[in-house]
Each structure stands twice: as C-alpha cells, then as structure tokens.
Amino acid sequence: MGPQHPFTHGLWTLKVKVDGETIVDAEPIIGYLHRGFEKLCENRNFPQIIPICDRLCYVASMSWDHVYVSAVENTFGIEVPKRAEYIRVIALEVQRIASHLIWLASFMTDLGNLTAFLYAMREREMFIDLLQALCGARMTYNYPRIGGVSQDMPRNFPHQCTKTVDFFEKRLKEYEYLIEESEVFRIRTQGVGYLRASDALNLGVTGPALRGSGVPVDLRKTDPYSAYPELDFEVAVEKDCDVYARYRVRMNEMKESCNIIRQALKNIPAGPVLGKAPRHFPRGEGYARTEDPRGEAFFYIQADGTDRPYRVKIRSPIFVTVSAAPAILRGYKVADVPSIMGSLDMCLGESDR
C-alpha cells in the first residue's frame, strides 16, 4: 500500500503480507522525504536553524521550534523571561488543538465521515488565525527565539483567544455527538488495533497512543518544562488500548488544552519577552524533550565552540511509532489498516527529517 494511497497522508509505503484477509506481517517503508536535516543543521549557525525547524512537521511547526530553542537554552544555560514562557505555552496549546483537529479531519476521511472532516478543518482555521495574529504566519511560524519569543502578543489577543476557546468547546460537544453516535464508527474503532501497555512501553510508543493504552505518561507532568509546572491540568488517559481509546485521548486533550490556554491567559505576568542571548556560543552539550502533539519530541545538541552545532540529533515520535506498526497490525483484517494507521497520526516530515 502506498506511496500514493488515500490512507497514507504522506509519502510512505506499507508492505502487508496477508493470509486471505488477515494480516500476517507488515513492514513500513519510509524515507521518501529524507532531506538530511541533521546534516543541514550542522552547516547553519544557531539562530538560522529555527526557521528550518518549522519544516520538520508541517502541521505542528510551533512545537518543533520550541523543542529546538529549549534544547539550545538547556545547552548554554540561557534564562527565559516568565512572560515569554507563558506566551510559548499558549502558542503550543493552540498548536496542539490545530494539530489534533487536522488529525481528526484526516482520520474521519479514512472512515468515510466527510461531514466531520469539513467541520474539523473549519475549526482549525480559527486556531490558525490565532497563530497568525501572534506571529504573522499561518503554517511556518518562526516565532520562538533563543531566549524568548520574537514579539509580544497583540493587545486584543487574550480577548480573541478566550472567545475562540469558548466557542470551540461548545462546538466540540456537537462533534463528539456527531462522530460517536455513528455505529459504523464504533464498529471500525472499538476492539481494533489492540496495543498492550507493556508492549507500547517496550516498543517506544509515546504520546496519545501510549496514553490510550492506559499509561498516564505526559511529559508536561512527568518532566515539566516551560511554564507547565505552574498550571493545573489533567492527563487524558484511556484504558481500552484500541483505536477508540486513542481517539478519546485526543478529544480529551483538546478540552484540556482549552483549559490550559484559559489559565495561562489569566496568570500571564507582565515584563519583557526576549532575554539576552549570547553572541558567542561556548562548548557544551545538552538536550530537551517536550510533549509534542504526537508524542515525545527530543533534540540533542553538541556544540564545539563555533557558531554552528557539531552534532544535532532529533528524535521524532512518529519515526518510532511507525516502527511499532507491525506489532499493532498483526492479526487484523486489511480493511482495518486505515483505521489503525490513522489512529497513530502519521506525519512524514518529522519522521524522515
């Protein structure tokens, strides 16, 4: 299946070995989008890497910018102003909702529910508008800077943000009703794509797929970064280990994100938004890991005293999750493939790098 198949949502191939209709073995093949990203980073200086980090994942650019700048800040011990941390959290949560909405849209097209696809894309537009108000771009933001963010939020941004979030929460209930009351949706998701918790941990699966297996691991809680330790929120966990559980986790995460945005807007302190970044970067190494919309994003940087990093390593959550796909697919029917792979939320820009 693939690389040009409606269910792939990107350029990759799934080799499936079948016995009749039952999947015996599967092998994902990726690499069509490989750009040599880490080599590219080694040939650019530190601030120049931020705009190309946008291109890692085209639906969640802000989170990749953020993990890169926080890795640089950890490496060199750069202080970030409190206000900048809060703005980052708001931007990240808006980005998370937008990313989950595009997942919902593509997942629903896989299962034939075109109404939900159109609704999800429409709501995503509101959140894209918010990010546009924040930094002027709709997809590739280039917003965080080493030591802060590029500019303060506009004066009417809190009002616009609260209005959007309130509106969206009401709408989300309608969509849940629209999607979950459908028996076809239930049959195609419940009891399909079973992933045991201990298998998920051993296979390195992270993010909503891991929380859908009943493991309450969220790096915003377990390894807090940015302004998350000061905010109060719940981790969305489901115990059913199937496609439906992963769907529920993402829906609950969107609600939780609305909650976080509201709290952050309420508690945001005044002050500068851009701290002092050094002009000459010393020798050192460091890393940062964050909770991406898809799982655990990780950036490792080794600096050798010049203005360029010596080595950059990116751990993409989808790169590992797709390697676990054969373990999830084994024993199910070919017709279940779109439902199972759709529930993992593929994004090939970050996995091929």
Add this chain to the structure above:
Amino acid sequence: MPTPTPTIVAPREDKDYSGLSITGARPTADVINDIKSKFPDIDVKLKRPGRIECNKFPREKIIEFCTFLRDSLDFEHATCVAGNDLKRAWEVIYHLSSYRNRCMIQIRTELPRDDPSIESVSRIWEGANWHERETYDMYGIVFNNHPKLERVLTPEGTDFFPFRKDFKLLDHWKIDWENKGKRPPPEPMVSTDTRFGDSNG
C-alpha cells in the same frame, strides 16, 4: 446482509501501569548510588535533578549495563540512540528514560576508528530498533545481533554514509542516482546554462 462483527483480539494479561510516573518516584541520587554500587568503575554523575550523565562508557559492558538499568532501575523507555563522528573516533550516544523515577540518563560510548561496532540494545528495548538502523544508515556504525540492520532513510543501493564528516554538504549533487547511487569521478564545475550566450564568459 449479515451484520459485520468486529475482530476482537482477547486482551492478554498485563501489569498495571495506571500509577506509573505518579507514585513511587525515587530521588535521582538514589538511582546513581545503585548504579555505583553495581558498577563501581563507571563514571556516573548528576547534572541536575532528573538528569544523569555517564561519559566514556566501555563498549563491552553495554548489554550488561542496559539490562541492569531496565530490570532493576525501571528504565522502561529508550528515548534515542544517536551516532556521532568525532574524527578521532566514533561515538554512540544513548538517552534512556525512566518514567517511574522521572529521570533520564545519557550514556556516551566511544568506538575505535577502525572498528565501528557495538552490541545492539534493540533486544532490550524494541524502540531502539529503528534508531540503530538509522545510525547504521547515516554513519556506518554496525550493531551486532541486530534483528534487521538495513538502511531506513536513504534509497536502496546507496554506498556511502552521508552524515560522516568527510561527506560534505552538496556532495549529493555529484551522485549518479540512475546508476544505483554510485559516485562518478569528480568533474569540474561548469555552468551548462547557455541561454545568455557563452556561459563561461
């Protein structure tokens, strides 16, 4: 028409993970003490709470050490395995994390220049499988006893390792992809654009 019945795979017995990362976290200093009492000659130090560093790790002990980390100290998750070209040596960097103890360990292992090989940890954490494949793909570091050590990201037939420091950026323009990725002899860089008359003058 018969009603479709969903395929149901019976849930197997599993441990209870509902309290993972919420209760039972041990301080990072205790974890380091445990490592030191089992492996006294290994340099382990605390960088900041939740971050452990381990430099110059001997490559023969990696399987023993990783098995100990997973079984006794609850390092359930292999975050990342990265390769590196230090010019004088090769390097493999492991980042392993423990959800239960809320900490992360970084292990740096140097491999000699003429023998880039190390035991594979993908028998311990299957999540390390593709990371090791990628490291082999990019640096040519061989992981012994790996279930399937093949290229992941580069096309079939590639005969070079792109992330090595002697492979310069833009070298890939010189590769003849139609001829299975073999590198032709270097040619002088001359523009072939003839739209504006003589290209070289």
